[in-house]
């Protein structure tokens with residue numbers, strides 16, 4: 481996505497709306513962190529390989545959702561039952577990092593009801609100049625700058641909004657052998673790029689990505705007997721399409737803060753106002769008074785706006801996507817960002833009005849993005865409240881996802897499910913009920929396994945018999 485700097489619209493009626501409301505602590509993301517201990521099971525070889533980097537790294541970076549999956553069930557006092565898949569949510573997790581993953585959909589679903597309050601959507605991107613980036617690699621530095629930007633926007637009348645950091649720029653291609661973000665690429669040579677990736681993968685290459693904004697290909701030579709062939713192939717491609725060529729290891733963080741705000745002041749921002757916002761932001765990034773800023777303090781703030789619900793939905797999908805797709809891009813930062821609260825909503829008390837538009841207003845791609853989501857139910861479950869009756873939900877222990885496959889359920893989207901209701905309770909403590917349910921599931925699993933075993937045995941016998949029979953026929 482290419483962002484445009486500045487919008488040259490009409491003047492705001494009455495200049496800039498201003499207000500001084502108390503700061504909002506924003507919202508906290510759902511707490512799946514405690515389940516990560518349970519999920520923290522890593523392949524032995526991978527552990528050995530990274531052992532020299534320390535145990536901390538092992539437990540922090542390796543557990544992903546690639547080959548294990550868990551869920552928990554929850555229920556209210558009235559026997560309404562729900563399930564949620566547990567995901568690690570790490571941006572570099574091969575599962576959670578994907579566009580449209582459960583983790584991505586969850587972030588999207590969490591913010592969608594907020595966006596629905598906006599008649600129009602203002603979308604700011606606050607970038608950090610390269611020379612200043614080293615300062616913004618810690619949770620504290622990023623959280624502080626994020627908060628300062630939020631206060632800056634509030635001082636300009638944006639009383640409510642949402643903010644989220646992207647840690648890296650837009651990369652599309654092959655990362656660790658996985659295809660990433662190719663669907664988002666808007667380049668004339670996409671077909672040729674796809675062919676290059678295909679060939680590269682066939683020669684056992686793993687890392688080759690394009691950053692269209694920088695017109696640069698980053699890649700790692702897989703070595704081996706094809707080493708020089710592949711080097712020439714990639715170099716030729718870059719030359720043909722006028723791209724720079726750089727080693728994959730030179731990919732560096734490029735944090736930029738996405739801020740989505742309502743159009744309370746109108747979607748248009750006069751250039752004079754945008755210029756002042758930029759100056760004030762530059763003061764924050766460089767940590768010096770605005771009047772001391774000069775030529776040597778470049779700054780870039782992009783602003784654009786969205787008028788239709790469909791375009792707002794697309795912007796939200798984009799903002800909530802993962803950008804830190806490979807932890808080797810910056811190992812220290814990957815470690816540092818553990819537990820970073822990156823989805824921040826501001827303006828408590830400012831969100832009480834009626835939604836400005838409904839999901840039914842959406843068409844085309846935007847409709848497809850929300851079709852499978854029961855936003856109201858998800859919002860309620862995330863808040864720990866039964867969407868049917870409003871009672872508190874109590875969650876059980878983590879169970880292997882295979883068990884969920886065999887339960888009657890209705891998908892609510894983003895990895896949330898509604899399960900069949902329990903009959904009104906004989907009064908039992910919650911943990912007893914949970915254990916009974918787990919037993920029931922385990923029993924179903926046993927039944928299913930024994931059926932499968934019997935079928936397999938029958939098949940094996942039939943196969944052997946057939947083999948023996950055809951063996952007889954072949955011997956003459």
Ligand SMILES: [Zn+2]
Nearest residue numbers: 545568573576
């Ligand atoms: Zn994951």
Ligand SMILES: [Zn+2]
Nearest residue numbers: 556560866869
């Ligand atoms: Zn209920």
